[in-house]
Amino acid sequence: MTPFAALHHAGPPLLLPNAWDHASALALAGLGFPAIGTTSLAVAAAAGLPDGESATRDETLRLALVLGSQPFLLSVDAEDGFSEDPDEVGEFARRLAAVGAVGVNLEDALGPADRHAAKISAVKRAAPGLFVNARTDTYWLGRKADEGERWRETLTRLDVYQQAGADGVFVPGLTDPARIADLAARLDAPLNVLFSPAGPTVPRLAGLGVRRVSLGSLLYRRALGAALEAVTEIRAGRAPEGRTPSYGEVQTLGTPDPPE
Template structure:
């Protein structure tokens, strides 16, 4: 079992913060997190490109190259693999592994189950040690119908873990945990179960997705509003030297 896979089988679930650039990744790692993920929304928005449209392949690979040698294990949000050709997705995964990625997140976007399963199988064939977190969007884009069938297919294709963003019902989460043979990843929501509650349900990985990126944007706008109104911005502000240090 790889070090990254081991984090999914520890006493506590893996709480995975998602970064969008070098500084954010190193700032999060400095808080003691052994693994850092990327957020496709943050990567896309920073480049002025749409998320979920297979438009950020180069940006994603470039960020992985920047972060892959960092003092943390890196999991890359690769949308749907930036191709509908499983072999091309496998090759992209191989490139991510070469620059240091320990994991990849692949979403089905409610495309055909068989096609996504083929992508997963291609990645595992190309890079057996790369942790594949197979995401289904049955709750993110739909009403949950077909979740078990998709997850069963993704497990059979070789997924090391499965991800069901948008699912927050505690009974349904507990039911999935009992049915799965691999770790379940849930997307944290401020309106959903807390991390301790998810841990008690058997969830093994909790992702923050784009939450930190969106909060950072919100904090920047709020700070500007406070300054304009004659108030001192609240909240921690890293010094110039601290941010410089993240560049190592």
């Protein structure tokens, strides 16, 4: 078992903060987080591209190249693998692993389950050591009006993805404690959920059997919100509140470690 996989099976649930550039990743790692994820929304927004439309393949690989050699475990949000061809998805995953990524998040966008399963299998063939977190969007995209039907589809899809070799499964948008506990008890693979400020706390999720809690784009959106609040306060003649890292602190986040 790899060190990243082990974080999903022992001890408290893995709280995975999601970064969007070199500085944010190093700042989070400086708080003691052993693993950092990326967030596709922030990567897309920073490049002026749409999220979830396979438009940021190059930007995602470029960020992985920057972060893969840093002293933390890196998991990459690769949307749907940026292709409908499983072999192309496998090759992209191989390139991620080659630059130091240890995990990849693949979303199904509610496309055919067998196609997503083929992508998972292709990734495991191309990069066997890469932790594949298979995401289903049954609760994220919300196309099913009937809760019972949506729940059954979730179970079916996750079963198919586990059989295809997924190391973990991810159900963003699922916040009901009873459903989370039921799902965690049914699964063979570790369950990942997306933290919601309106949903269960991390300790509560741990008690429900969740093994990984992702923050997704939350930190990036909070950072944008803090910037807007600060400039609004300044424009109104007030000093902005909240912690502001110094110029020197931020400068160190962009400076490579000196050679030994």
